[in-house]
Amino acid sequence: VLERLLDAIQSSRADYADIRLERSFITSVAWRGRRLEGASTGTDVGGTVRCLNAGHGWGVASFNRLDDLEARLARAHELSLVVRPAHPVELARAPVREGHVRPALGDDPRDIPLLEKRRYLEHLNAEMLRFDRRIVDTQAAYRDEVTECWFVNSDGTALHELRPDVTLSALAVARDGGVLERAVESLGARGGWTRVRDQDELFRTAARRAVSLLDAAPVRSGSYPVVLDPRLAGVVAHETVGHLCEADTQLEDSVAAELASPGRHLGGELLTIGDDGSVVGLRGTLPFDDEGTPPSNTLLVQHGVVVGRLHSRETAARFGERPTGNARALSFRHVPLVRLTNTYIANGNGTFADLIRDVKLGVYACDAVGSRHHGDSYSFTAGHGYMIRDGALAEPVKGVVLVGFVTEMLGAVDRVAGDFRWHESGGGCGKGGQSPLPVAEGAPHIRLRSAEIRGQAP
Amino acid sequence: VIPRLLDAARARVQMADAVAKTDETLSVRLRDGEVAAAHATEQAGHSLRVVADGRIGVAGTTGVDPDVLLEAAISSAAAGEAAPLLLPSPSPLPRVHTHAPRAGSVTTVELIQLGRLLTDRLRRGDRSVTVHLGRSVGSVQVGNTRGVDTGYQVTLVTLDIDVVSQPGDGSVQVVTQLAGADLPDQAAIEMLLADLEQRLAWATTSAAAPATSAPVLLLPEAVRTFLEPVQQALVGKAHLLGTSPLAETLGEQVLHPSLTLTDDPLQDGRAGSRPVDDDGVPSFRSTLIEAGVIRRCIYDLETGALAGRPSTGHGRRATFGKAQPAFSNLVLHAGEPDLAALIAAMGDGLLVDAVAGGTGGSSRSGTFTHPVVLGYRVQGGEVTGRVEGVVVAGNVFDVLGSIAGIGRDARWIGSSFLPPLLLEGVTVAPR
Numbered sequence: 001v002l003e004r005l006l007d008a009i010q011s012s013r014a015d016y017a018d019i020r021l022e023r024s025f026i027t028s029v030a031w032r033g034r035r036l037e038g039a040s041t042g043t044d045v046g047g048t049v050r051c052l053n054a055g056h057g058w059g060v061a062s063f064n065r066l067d068d069l070e071a072r073l074a075r076a077h078e079l080s081l082v083v084r085p086a087h088p089v090e091l092a093r094a095p096v097r098e099g100h101v102r103p104a105l106g107d108d109p110r111d112i113p114l115l116e117k118r119r120y121l122e123h124l125n126a127e128m129l130r131f132d133r134r135i136v137d138t139q140a141a142y143r144d145e146v147t148e149c150w151f152v153n154s155d156g157t158a159l160h161e162l163r164p165d166v167t168l169s170a171l172a173v174a175r176d177g178g179v180l181e182r183a184v185e186s187l188g189a190r191g192g193w194t195r196v197r198d199q200d201e202l203f204r205t206a207a208r209r210a211v212s213l214l215d216a217a218p219v220r221s222g223s224y225p226v227v228l229d230p231r232l233a234g235v236v237a238h239e240t241v242g243h244l245c246e247a248d249t250q251l252e253d254s255v256a257a258e259l260a261s262p263g264r265h266l267g268g269e270l271l272t273i274g275d276d277g278s279v280v281g282l283r284g285t286l287p288f289d290d291e292g293t294p295p296s297n298t299l300l301v302q303h304g305v306v307v308g309r310l311h312s313r314e315t316a317a318r319f320g321e322r323p324t325g326n327a328r329a330l331s332f333r334h335v336p337l338v339r340l341t342n343t344y345i346a347n348g349n350g351t352f353a354d355l356i357r358d359v360k361l362g363v364y365a366c367d368a369v370g371s372r373h374h375g376d377s378y379s380f381t382a383g384h385g386y387m388i389r390d391g392a393l394a395e396p397v398k399g400v401v402l403v404g405f406v407t408e409m410l411g412a413v414d415r416v417a418g419d420f421r422w423h424e425s426g427g428g429c430g431k432g433g434q435s436p437l438p439v440a441e442g443a444p445h446i447r448l449r450s451a452e453i454r455g456q457a458p
Numbered sequence: 459v460i461p462r463l464l465d466a467a468r469a470r471v472q473m474a475d476a477v478a479k480t481d482e483t484l485s486v487r488l489r490d491g492e493v494a495a496a497h498a499t500e501q502a503g504h505s506l507r508v509v510a511d512g513r514i515g516v517a518g519t520t521g522v523d524p525d526v527l528l529e530a531a532i533s534s535a536a537a538g539e540a541a542p543l544l545l546p547s548p549s550p551l552p553r554v555h556t557h558a559p560r561a562g563s564v565t566t567v568e569l570i571q572l573g574r575l576l577t578d579r580l581r582r583g584d585r586s587v588t589v590h591l592g593r594s595v596g597s598v599q600v601g602n603t604r605g606v607d608t609g610y611q612v613t614l615v616t617l618d619i620d621v622v623s624q625p626g627d628g629s630v631q632v633v634t635q636l637a638g639a640d641l642p643d644q645a646a647i648e649m650l651l652a653d654l655e656q657r658l659a660w661a662t663t664s665a666a667a668p669a670t671s672a673p674v675l676l677l678p679e680a681v682r683t684f685l686e687p688v689q690q691a692l693v694g695k696a697h698l699l700g701t702s703p704l705a706e707t708l709g710e711q712v713l714h715p716s717l718t719l720t721d722d723p724l725q726d727g728r729a730g731s732r733p734v735d736d737d738g739v740p741s742f743r744s745t746l747i748e749a750g751v752i753r754r755c756i757y758d759l760e761t762g763a764l765a766g767r768p769s770t771g772h773g774r775r776a777t778f779g780k781a782q783p784a785f786s787n788l789v790l791h792a793g794e795p796d797l798a799a800l801i802a803a804m805g806d807g808l809l810v811d812a813v814a815g816g817t818g819g820s821s822r823s824g825t826f827t828h829p830v831v832l833g834y835r836v837q838g839g840e841v842t843g844r845v846e847g848v849v850v851a852g853n854v855f856d857v858l859g860s861i862a863g864i865g866r867d868a869r870w871i872g873s874s875f876l877p878p879l880l881l882e883g884v885t886v887a888p889r
Contacts, residue, residue, distance in 0.1 A: 085492055
């Protein structure tokens with residue numbers, strides 16, 4: 001295939017051209033309550049061609065039929081010539097690369113019969129249903145997608161790669177009288193079938209939490225010292241610093257450009273945040289991004305000061321910086337945007353107990369089930385939480401929403417524990433209509449000196 | 459391809475149906491009149507559903523060899539669930555306009571010309587104007603082993619305008635959109651521009667937030683976000699699962715008597731228009747809510763079969779996965795007063811242009827907390843400036859029970875036709 005693509009790309013009259021082709025095998029199984037929602041399979045085949053000419057911008061053609069690549073290249077070239085952006089697109093130089101990456105998938109999901117996947121999910125779903133009589137609704141879902149990708153560009157780069165992705169997700173709904181609570185757990189992995197085996201505990205955790213939320217009191221709104229668990233801390237890093245440091249976001253959004261301009265303080269002295277698509281085995285990890293650049297560990301905030309940005313070849317040229325390997329596309333239907341990979345808060349010192357020891361009255365907020373932002377104000381909805389009283393964990397609380405301005409929220413970080421861990425959820429990141437893109441987050445426990453909690457109780 | 463697939467299926471399974479969709483889209487984005495991006499897309503996909511040994515299986519592909527689908531669908535059926543699926547037999551389709559030949563042949567140059575024309579009308583010193591234009595031409599083919607073999611052509615023209623202005627004390631973003639089977643005519647464009655200019659004018663100065671209990675007037679874009687929990691509650695699947703807050707209220711008056719909502723696939727030339735759904739069921743108009751009384755939920759064949767109800771013609775199938783019930787065009791019936799009369803009637807309150815949706819509450823219970831992305835203060839029956847830093851909160855099912863007014867100036871937003879709504883009982887709070 002690569003030879004055919006390299007031949008085709010020779011035909012292009014554009015100054016630069018690239019072709020991405022993908023062939024994906026997808027299966028999904030979903031249970032809802034006592035019923036099977038579906039067990040289905042699919043094959044998704046297609047590609048995208050991009051062309052660029054000096055003084056112009058991108059012309060793009062995407063397609064399912066792979067038979068006439070020369071015509072696609074001609075179409076994208078024509079489109080490029082009508083594009084005349086105020087800042088003509090240029091690309092940072094990149095070395096020519098060749099590579100075949102085929103992870104050892106001894107347990108290739110394509111070799112596991114659909115019936116076996118269905119039975120396994122039936123079992124996981126049953127774990128939730130039988131956990132407690134108050135569990136009134138469940139969802140148990142599995143999805144695998146094994147994608148073979150080919151990338152060539154007119155510089156001569158030629159890459160061939162197998163990208164597996166498997167996900168499991170659990171939703172449990174508990175009811176007691178008029179009180180209804182839900183809890184979710186999920187897991188995603190760039191691997192094979194064994195990565196999702198033996199996950200009974202994940203599903204029991206969702207059921208256990210939904211039931212325990214029934215008796216939890218709503219948190220009282222107010223300002224508290226707040227300790228974030230590693231999952232929520234990781235999501236906060238991703239949603240705030242991560243997205244603000246995407247170079248294409250900064251070009252479009254003046255708020256991001258200002259908040260994340262190099263040298264600016266964005267967080268306390270203890271806070272160091274980065275994005276690293278090269279960590280072995282994580283869900284956001286790739287050997288090459290979708291322009292053929294190997295991902296790197298990019299520091300974004302170091303000791304509370306902005307030090308970096310994430311780039312594609314286009315944004316790197318625009319800023320006069322180096323490509324960081326963050327140009328990612330959801331699939332062949334989309335063009336690469338600057339995207340996050342594995343975003344992290346660097347490890348600190350001490351334990352969780354050290355963080356809560358001197359907190360008289362505070363909130364321990366765990367996991368993130370929702371987040372949104374408008375300008376520089378953010379809100380994060382925790383999955384569950386506890387009060388901290390006199391230096392110890394106290395009663396569970398629900399409805400914990402952390403709200404505030406990004407500079408205040410990150411500036412309030414006064415402790416970073418030494419218990420770093422990665423979390424690979426089964427969801428993903430959304431941007432520019434491309435969702436869910438596989439990513440991971442990692443962090444230790446962190447503490448905010450004071451933060452605004454908005455609860456359902458006044 | 460579909461007849462061949464179904465012929466092969468007849469020999470192997472009890473019944474089968476298939477959908478094939480094609481789409482060819484051209485889109486351009488202009489930033490301050492300069493073309494910033496151009497994208498051409500061609501897509502084609504096939505989805506096959508079979509019933510084998512009483513069990514349902516589905517498979518989809520975008521590849522060129524749909525014959526692999528039959529084996530994949532049979533293996534899906536082996537892992538699938540039994541459902542008493544009854545496929546429709548052939549019947550005449552209603553007439554509805556979904557295809558405008560001239561829209562299908564619009565060229566890149568013509569799209570750019572239209573984009574420049576719109577930009578020129580909107581540009582001023584302090585404004586940045588982004589226009590996104592797209593045109594699609596496509597087809598939908600539906601067939602089944604009972605003899606249904608039908609289809610239709612579609613075109614869709616979409617226009618999104620985003621104006622950022624810097625009125626001196628901040629930055630304001632005002633957006634608008636239009637979608638339909640044909641190119642918008644001059645009158646539609648003039649209305650769109652006038653509406654956009656009006657909102658930009660309102661946003662020029664800033665004003666203080668109103669009192670917590672002030673009345674709230676929603677413009678069509680905001681109405682769309684508010685209606686989402688109602689839509690979800692009217693999907694048959696939510697009734698089947700017992701998760702709809704309206705499940706027990708069919709036939710009851712639970713919303714305000716001025717509220718009537720229909721699903722209308724037979725509106726000519728709209729984004730959700732179609733003569734037949736993806737299950738092969740001919741389309742018809744459904745009254746969902748009639749004068750505040752819950753009349754009907756929507757079902758596709760499969761959800762209907764499980765719930766023991768007929769399909770309402772709301773099956774939608776993507777290339778991958780099973781059919782799901784989905785609305786076509788949603789029409790919220792307009793009222794008498796024009797927008798100025800509603801603003802005058804509210805006296806002192808908040809006019810809401812756009813809210814952030816998302817996870818601000820529970821769609822199931824209807825509680826919401828929406829940050830107001832763009833809102834205006836109304837004082838003495840007139841708009842006095844934009845309001846920043848507030849959220850609107852409440853419960854959708856409660857506030858739609860006490861509607862104070864529905865306007866006449868309804869607009870199509872995507873596939874929804876929505877008038878302004880004047881509400882009481884919404885809390886306006888600082889963000």
